[in-house]
Amino acid sequence: MRGKFITIEGTEGVGKTTNIAFIKQWLDDNGISFINTREPGGTPLAEEIRQVLLSNRDEKVCSKAELLMMFAGRAQHIDQVIEPQLAQGNWVLCDRFTDATYAYQGAGREMGDDLIKDLETMVQGDMRPDLTLILDVPVELGLERAGKRSEPDRFELEKTDFFNRVRHAYLSIATNNPQRYKIIDASQALEHVQLQIADTLNSFLQKDHNG
Ligand code: TMP
Numbered sequence: 001m002r003g004k005f006i007t008i009e010g011t012e013g014v015g016k017t018t019n020i021a022f023i024k025q026w027l028d029d030n031g032i033s034f035i036n037t038r039e040p041g042g043t044p045l046a047e048e049i050r051q052v053l054l055s056n057r058d059e060k061v062c063s064k065a066e067l068l069m070m071f072a073g074r075a076q077h078i079d080q081v082i083e084p085q086l087a088q089g090n091w092v093l094c095d096r097f098t099d100a101t102y103a104y105q106g107a108g109r110e111m112g113d114d115l116i117k118d119l120e121t122m123v124q125g126d127m128r129p130d131l132t133l134i135l136d137v138p139v140e141l142g143l144e145r146a147g148k149r150s151e152p153d154r155f156e157l158e159k160t161d162f163f164n165r166v167r168h169a170y171l172s173i174a175t176n177n178p179q180r181y182k183i184i185d186a187s188q189a190l191e192h193v194q195l196q197i198a199d200t201l202n203s204f205l206q207k208d209h210n211g
Contacts, residue, residue: 003034003086004208005128007097010135011167012156013146014186015193016095019135022194023093026201035085038095039073043080046073054153061154063109067116070101075123083127097129099173104155107169108162128180131204133197134170135186139163 008016008023020036027034040050049069053061074097085092098120105111137145139160146156174181182200186193 001089003089003091004130004204005082005086005092005094007094007099007129007132008135009096009099009103009132009170010186011103011137011139011142011163011170013142013144014135014137015145015190016135018190019133019184019186019193019197020093020095022197023201026198027091027093030205032091033089034091034093035081036093036095037077037081039077039097039100040070041073042077042082042094043073046076049073049076054155056154056157063105063111064115066109067101067105067111067119070105071119071123074098078124078127094129097132098124099129099132099134099170102173103166103169107165108158110165130180131200132174132181133200134174134181134183135193136167136171136183137185137187139167141187 006023008020010016024034024036039046040053041047049072053066053069053073082092082094098116101116101120102113106113106116143160143163146152171183174183184193184196184200
């Protein structure tokens with residue numbers, strides 16, 4: 001049986017790393033074989049593209065170049081990792097996927113959705129995640145948390161307005177398709193966040209068994 005494709009999304013500082021560790025534990029506890037991967041990245045070539053995308057540079061990166069690099073890495077990642085793993089029956093847990101492109105390039109960079117939709121169809125056909133968790137915190141809180149980590153990358157240098165557009169895009173994508181998306185209020189204490197995640201995963205697994 002084909003594996004399930006789960007993606008984790010959110011703006012900066014929402015706690016993806018901690019919560020992905022929690023989801024990995026949940027998968028192990030449920031005896032599900034899976035791989036954990038990320039975008040941009042996930043293969044040696046796509047990780048090189050990630051470096052290019054995230055590094056700070058004097059040259060202005062035009063939005064179309066950024067968008068195409070996101071999808072170039074994604075095409076490689078799907079071909080080399082995601083599809084083969086799902087076909088073998090393994091679940092794929094991916095830190096960000098195409099929803100990040102709608103949120104960051106579509107809304108953050110104000111490119112709109114049309115071009116992204118076309119590229120999504122070209123690169124993915126009708127392949128989409130089975131479940132997407134959107135970790136949501138107010139932008140200021142997320143930036144404060146993220147700021148305590150390392151040197152900011154090219155995206156982390158963006159302003160609050162950019163991240164507000166990103167956040168609202170995620171929330172509106174999720175609201176328009178509640179079957180696939182679950183918004184997790186990640187501003188709460190960690191144990192409450194993880195309860196919401198466990199509930200979501202348990203009911204997803206239940207639905208899968210029933211249907
Ligand atoms: P990360 O720090 O969560 O690994 O993500 C790297 C950055 O890449 C993050 O700031 C969001 C950005 N990004 C996009 O702008 N578009 C995309 O399609 C993806 C996957 C990530």
